[in-house]
Amino acid sequence: MNESIKTSLRETIARRLTDRIEKTLPDLTEGLSRFEIDLEGVSPLGWLGVQSLPQKIYFSDRDKSFEVAAISAAKSLTEENSKNLKDALDTIDSNLSLSDPAVRYFGGICFDADTDVDVVDGWQAFGRYRFTVPEFELRTENGKTVFAYNVEIASEDNIAEVVAGFQNAFAAVDFDNNTSQHADKYTITAQTDSPGESQWNENVTQIIDALDDKQIQKVVLARKLGLQTSTAVSGVEILRRLKENNVMTYDFCFQFDDENAFVGCSPECLFSVCGKNIYSEALAGTRLKGTGADEQKRYHKELVESEKEQLEHDYVFDDVKECLDDICDSVDVAGEREVVSLSYLQHFRSRFNGQLKDGVSVNDIIQSLHPTAAVNGYPSVAARQEIRKYESFSRGWFAGPVGWIGKDSAHFAVAIRSALFREKQISLFAGAGLVKSSEPASEWQETQNKLKQFLEVIK
Numbered sequence: 001m002n003e004s005i006k007t008s009l010r011e012t013i014a015r016r017l018t019d020r021i022e023k024t025l026p027d028l029t030e031g032l033s034r035f036e037i038d039l040e041g042v043s044p045l046g047w048l049g050v051q052s053l054p055q056k057i058y059f060s061d062r063d064k065s066f067e068v069a070a071i072s073a074a075k076s077l078t079e080e081n082s083k084n085l086k087d088a089l090d091t092i093d094s095n096l097s098l099s100d101p102a103v104r105y106f107g108g109i110c111f112d113a114d115t116d117v118d119v120v121d122g123w124q125a126f127g128r129y130r131f132t133v134p135e136f137e138l139r140t141e142n143g144k145t146v147f148a149y150n151v152e153i154a155s156e157d158n159i160a161e162v163v164a165g166f167q168n169a170f171a172a173v174d175f176d177n178n179t180s181q182h183a184d185k186y187t188i189t190a191q192t193d194s195p196g197e198s199q200w201n202e203n204v205t206q207i208i209d210a211l212d213d214k215q216i217q218k219v220v221l222a223r224k225l226g227l228q229t230s231t232a233v234s235g236v237e238i239l240r241r242l243k244e245n246n247v248m249t250y251d252f253c254f255q256f257d258d259e260n261a262f263v264g265c266s267p268e269c270l271f272s273v274c275g276k277n278i279y280s281e282a283l284a285g286t287r288l289k290g291t292g293a294d295e296q297k298r299y300h301k302e303l304v305e306s307e308k309e310q311l312e313h314d315y316v317f318d319d320v321k322e323c324l325d326d327i328c329d330s331v332d333v334a335g336e337r338e339v340v341s342l343s344y345l346q347h348f349r350s351r352f353n354g355q356l357k358d359g360v361s362v363n364d365i366i367q368s369l370h371p372t373a374a375v376n377g378y379p380s381v382a383a384r385q386e387i388r389k390y391e392s393f394s395r396g397w398f399a400g401p402v403g404w405i406g407k408d409s410a411h412f413a414v415a416i417r418s419a420l421f422r423e424k425q426i427s428l429f430a431g432a433g434l435v436k437s438s439e440p441a442s443e444w445q446e447t448q449n450k451l452k453q454f455l456e457v458i459k
Contacts, residue, residue, distance in 0.1 A: 010175040013037065014167065017149055021163055030155045032075060032133060034100035035166075036148035042175075044069035044138045044145075045243065048253075049236045050177040056236060056261075057106045057134055058253040059404060060243075061411060062269065066141050068404075070106065070134030072169065074150040077105070077131045085109065085129050089363040089405075092131060096407045103150060107131030108254060108262070108402035108415060111371060111395040112384060122422040123396035125260040131405065132256075136173055188459060190228035194393050201440035203390045210386075211436050218315045219377040219386045222431035223447055224393050227458065228424060235261030235421040241457035246343045250413035252402050262397050264418030265453065267342050268374065270401050271365055272411045276356045278365065280324060282316040283414075284374045284433055285309035285348035286446055289341055296346075300339060303346055308437040313337060313348040315435070319373035319380070320352060327368050328354035344453050362410045366401060375399035375414060375431060396420065398429040419454055428454050 020035045048058055048069035060067040075095070082088035092105050109129040137148045149166055195203060200223060207219050239253045246265040255261035271280040287303040290296035303309055317336070324331045334351040356365075376399075377383025398420075403412035420427040430450035432443040 013039065013147060013175065014170055017147075017166065017170070018163055021149075021166060022159055025153075025159050025162055029098070030153050030157075032095055032099035032103050032150060033153045034103050034148055034150050036102070036137075036146040038145070039138070039147040040145050042138060042145070042147075044140060045236070045240055047138050047175075049234070049240065050174050052174065053172055054255070054258040055132070055134075056253060056255040057132065058236070058239065058251070059106055059402070060251045062248055062250055062267070062413075066139075066411075068104075068106070068134075068137055068139040070137040070139075071173065072135035073132045074135045075105075075133040075152055077107075077129075079127045079129070085113065085366075086363050088129060088131060089361070089366070092405055093361065096405070099407065101407050102148070103133060104404045104406040105131040105133055106254075106404045108397045109366065109370070109400045110397055111375070111399040112388070115388070115394050121394040121396060122260060122420055122425070122427065123394060125256045126254070126262065126397055130254075130256065135169060186229045186231045186233055188227050189230055190226075192226040194224040194226065197444055200444055204434060204438065204440040204443055207386060207390065207434050208436060208438055211434075214382060214386075215379075216382045216386065217378045217435065218312060218373055219383045219434045220373075220375050220399075220431045221387065221434055221443070222391060222395060222398070222429055225428040225430075225451055227426040227428070229426065230424070232259075232423050233421055233426060233458070235263040235419075238419075238421070238454075238457055239263045239265075242453060245457065246453060248340065248342055249417070250403075252413070252415070252418075254397075254402065259423050261421040262402075262415070262418065263421060264402075264415050266402075266413045266416050266418065267340070267347065268414040268416055270372070270403075270412040270414045271369055273356070273362070273365060274409045278324070278328065278354045278356055280320055280352045280354070280369060282313065282320045282350040282352075282372070282374065283340075283347050284316040285313040286432075286449070287346045288449055289344055289346050296341070299346060300341075303339060303348065308435060309348065310337070311437070312433045312435050313350070315378040315433075316373040317350050319378050320350075320369065323368045323372075324352055324354050327357060327360045327364055329357050330355045345449060362405055365410075366412070370401050371399060372414070374433070375416065377433070395429065399431065417450060417453060426458065 016037045053071045057070040077088040242265045249265040268283045287299040290299045331354040336350045340349045401412040402415045430447040432446045
């Protein structure tokens with residue numbers, strides 16, 4: 001594509017969106033408005049990689065029917081402008097009721113709201129929760145790609161002001177480059193484990209020994225692998241590489257400034273809701289996938305026949321089912337203890353469909369389901385106390401809900417298989433579910449297996 005065609009594309013987008021604003025605005029009331037045009041032939045993640053604006057969001061669902069790349073913010077809800085998570089989600093619900101039906105808030109919530117994620121371990125930019133309506137979106141949904149401008153309209157705004165605001169903001173949007181500006185050459189200069197393997201073994205042994213006495217059936221213990229790099233690494237670029245190597249995952253990147261990005265490829269759905277219909281699942285029990293057909297069958301057989309892995313999954317099944325029963329009039333088990341095969345690992349998965357009770361909100365769903373026993377343990381409160389006791393770092397958004405909220409719909413993944421990028425530091429996270437029959441060395445190896453997908457594209 002030569003330079004004149006590139007410029008023509010950019011000018012065409014500006015002209016078409018300006019025309020859309022001028023024709024649509026007289027019929028709009030104040031609130032969040034959306035102006036969009038069809039735009040085929042542009043890769044959302046590739047487009048995101050060349051943008052220079054610091055705020056970037058990417059999210060794609062597991063079956064790849066929905067993909068969005070977005071930059072800048074038309075509206076954000078954080079701890080700074082809302083009282084608490086419930087207040088933020090109530091505000092989102094109120095704002096969406098007056099907005100274009102296609103407007104969505106994208107964001108996430110930390111694993112443990114009682115930890116100081118705002119002041120430790122590099123999570124300051126994320127806080128306990130953050131939700132954003134992007135200013136510009138490149139969205140593919142059910143095979144159709146659109147480019148959209150989202151803006152909050154005030155009652156006193158006129159057409160000329162809104163058009164000028166769009167044109168000023170659009171000046172920073174890049175449609176000319178096709179390669180990322182981030183340096184691609186770096187080396188790993190240091191590596192740290194939190195905890196180290198010997199401390200991990202000691203922690204796991206102590207937790208297992210105490211399970212019966214504390215009436216806890218399962219605890220999910222996490223570890224953090226820290227990598228120091230010679231130059232800053234682009235989270236968007238790492239996500240691009242991850243997507244090439246992973247199937248059946250929710251792929252995401254949340255970057256709210258120049259220095260911090262949270263990136264992951266998660267196989268786990270927390271919930272998807274449309275109207276009163278809700279879907280959720282239990283994902284637990286792990287084996288390697290293997291590299292050849294014979295090895296894959298062997299690991300599959302090990303998983304299916306492992307009483308320990310069955311038990312670990314059953315706690316998650318019971319936990320999710322109990323939570324859904326609290327907020328639903330009816331719950332059906334669509335699939336129980338199926339084996340799902342991913343790019344690197346195999347897991348047990350059970351699937352649930354439910355009909356929500358009247359008046360149940362997204363906040364009610366999140367409060368009920370998060371955190372599940374897949375990332376926390378069982379029972380929930382006691383397991384989380386053990387996690388706080390033994391984990392020396394803040395999980396931040398790792399193992400928390402990430403996704404989007406729309407009008408009468410929402411979709412959240414569990415942010416596992418994820419990493420925090422901060423300047424020249426990368427923090428990789430992985431967890432293992434501990435039950436009475438767990439063995440420290442095996443659980444350490446399981447976390448190593450879960451880190452593999454990142455290590456292969458970073459190192």
